[in-house]
Amino acid sequence: MDYKILIDGKLTKPVRGGTMDVVNPADGSVVATVPRCTAEDVDLAAAAANRAKHAWKNTYVGDRAKYLFKLAELISRDAGELIRLETAQYGGPVSKTSNFDIPAAIGEFELMAGLGRSLTGLTITADPSARVMTLREPYGVVGLITPWNFPLVTAVSKLAPALITGNCCILKPPSCAPLTVLKLGEYCVEAGLPAGVVNILTGPGGEVGEAIVRHPGVNKINFTGDSRVGKRIMELASTYVKPVASELGGKNAMLILDDAELDAVVETAVYSAFFNSGQNCGSPSRFFVHEGIYAKFIERFVAAASKITVGDPMDPATMMGPLAYSACRDTAERYIASAREAGFKCLLGGERPSSPALKNGAYVMPTIFEATDARHELMQDEIFAPVVGVMKVKTADEGVELINDCRYGLCASIWTRDFRLGLKLIDKIQTGTCWINQHLKIVPETPWGGCKESGWTKENSMLVLDEYTFHKHIWLNLDEKPHTFWENMIKL
Numbered sequence: 341m342d343y344k345i346l347i348d349g350k351l352t353k354p355v356r357g358g359t360m361d362v363v364n365p366a367d368g369s370v371v372a373t374v375p376r377c378t379a380e381d382v383d384l385a386a387a388a389a390n391r392a393k394h395a396w397k398n399t400y401v402g403d404r405a406k407y408l409f410k411l412a413e414l415i416s417r418d419a420g421e422l423i424r425l426e427t428a429q430y431g432g433p434v435s436k437t438s439n440f441d442i443p444a445a446i447g448e449f450e451l452m453a454g455l456g457r458s459l460t461g462l463t464i465t466a467d468p469s470a471r472v473m474t475l476r477e478p479y480g481v482v483g484l485i486t487p488w489n490f491p492l493v494t495a496v497s498k499l500a501p502a503l504i505t506g507n508c509c510i511l512k513p514p515s516c517a518p519l520t521v522l523k524l525g526e527y528c529v530e531a532g533l534p535a536g537v538v539n540i541l542t543g544p545g546g547e548v549g550e551a552i553v554r555h556p557g558v559n560k561i562n563f564t565g566d567s568r569v570g571k572r573i574m575e576l577a578s579t580y581v582k583p584v585a586s587e588l589g590g591k592n593a594m595l596i597l598d599d600a601e602l603d604a605v606v607e608t609a610v611y612s613a614f615f616n617s618g619q620n621c622g623s624p625s626r627f628f629v630h631e632g633i634y635a636k637f638i639e640r641f642v643a644a645a646s647k648i649t650v651g652d653p654m655d656p657a658t659m660m661g662p663l664a665y666s667a668c669r670d671t672a673e674r675y676i677a678s679a680r681e682a683g684f685k686c687l688l689g690g691e692r693p694s695s696p697a698l699k700n701g702a703y704v705m706p707t708i709f710e711a712t713d714a715r716h717e718l719m720q721d722e723i724f725a726p727v728v729g730v731m732k733v734k735t736a737d738e739g740v741e742l743i744n745d746c747r748y749g750l751c752a753s754i755w756t757r758d759f760r761l762g763l764k765l766i767d768k769i770q771t772g773t774c775w776i777n778q779h780l781k782i783v784p785e786t787p788w789g790g791c792k793e794s795g796w797t798k799e800n801s802m803l804v805l806d807e808y809t810f811h812k813h814i815w816l817n818l819d820e821k822p823h824t825f826w827e828n829m830i831k832l
């Protein structure tokens with residue numbers, strides 16, 4: 341298949357004509373070769389987006405919504421192909437890509453097509469001799485830079501609110517998993533989106549991503565990815581005082597109290613920690629468990645996790661596939677070695693699968709350590725792999741302190757039958773999302789985003805529309821005679 345970038349409404353090749361390989365992490369084979377853009381392509385995309393932005397902003401929102409519905413329809417039509425591509429490029433098992441990635445992308449377009457139509461500004465009644473209001477204005481051209489762990493959904497969860505609010509976009513998908521986003525470029529053409537409204541460029545983040553961030557014709561950046569890259573983007577954007585919306589890493593915790601419903605805790609702990617090989621921004625990787633339930637939890641958690649079927653992600657029976665690429669496995673193995681060195685007991689995994697059929701893939705078995713130091717890197721760093729630590733706590737407050745003693749603040753969950761206590765604990769927890777008796781429940785209708793080094797942006801829900809618009813303040817003097825400057829001062 342010949343993959344093309346999208347600039348100015350045309351599926352095309354980069355100016356310099358470079359390419360890069362997309363590798364299947366399950367066996368190391370090359371899935372596809374895609375264009376490798378440079379800063380020159382960013383210049384062309386930014387020029388096209390700026391040519392398109394006035395007409396797009398002034399298009400009736402109901403007509404913009406029709407394009408979003410059409411894109412949802414095209415994804416739905418090609419769901420089978422998209423599921424296979426998604427799985428082949430980053431190893432997410434088909435059980436995940438078919439049940440989550442593709443339906444979520446469709447849902448995101450449909451939700452934003454509806455929500456965006458009812459966006460409102462403010463009216464301010466402070467001065468009776470005036471009508472004061474705010475208009476919700478799009479930024480103009482937004483740069484959207486996305487990661488590989490949910491390649492299509494993350495792109496759509498930025499593209500849909502950006503488009504419905506009247507922005508034109510330059511979208512850069514991850515280099516290791518760009519295929520479904522390049523398909524989205526084809527759908528933009530098929531849906532008849534006006535030229536320049538959506539531009540999609542593939543290429544290395546350090547080159548193409550940075551060129552988008554630096555470009556004077558790009559008014560805002562919306563980024564999801566690693567906190568280190570987020571910091572680099574903010575640093576670059578600060579030179580131009582360019583706003584950056586950031587969804588960054590996490591080191592998420594489950595706090596399990598001694599009255600927790602154990603069956604539900606164990607099932608959620610296993611699936612949310614090891615689903616997608618632990619490569620979910622919201623996956624829990626720190627488990628703080630009350631001493632009254634600790635032994636039982638450990639026994640059942642390890643037993644349930646040991647039943648996870650690890651294997652070919654294309655097999656519908658597979659629960660856990662490989663990591664996204666071999667360097668991710670190397671990182672996981674480094675943390676496993678470090679935890680062993682610190683004397684943490686490995687209760688499960690800690691190795692590659694023994695099956696010869698999986699030897700060329702980037703696999704790591706589900707791994708559980710009993711941790712004795714909450715400040716150890718296993719318990720502090722985002723490993724982004726199926727590697728977790730469990731630690732005993734004496735009280736709920738001790739658990740909350742440990743949750744907060746971390747530079748990340750994406751999400752946490754509390755497991756208890758005592759809702760009153762749960763709500764009081766939530767007040768003290770420093771994360772963007774906090775569940776009671778639930779973890780990794782993320783739907784398009786509810787806001788998602790963190791605090792601290794997890795970033796501060798909200799994705800999904802009505803709140804995401806704030807990321808793509810600003811309030812323009814309008815003041816209409818109702819008096820027949822225009823006010824002079826000094827009249828205004830006296831009134832105040």
Ligand code: NDP
Pocket residue numbers: 485486487488489494512513514515516543544545546548549550553564565566567569570572573587588589590620621722724750788789790794
């Ligand atoms: P990265 O930060 O490595 O990459 C994300 C995107 O940024 C890619 O498109 C990448 O391009 C690009 N990029 C890399 N360097 C730069 C740069 N200097 N300037 C501009 N763009 C750059 O993240 P991963 O793809 O590895 O994704 C995993 C991370 O994403 C984890 O930390 C995870 O927690 C986070 N994440 C957070 C979510 C949240 O909601 N908080 C949701 C999903 C993921 P290239 O691929 O070419 O390097």
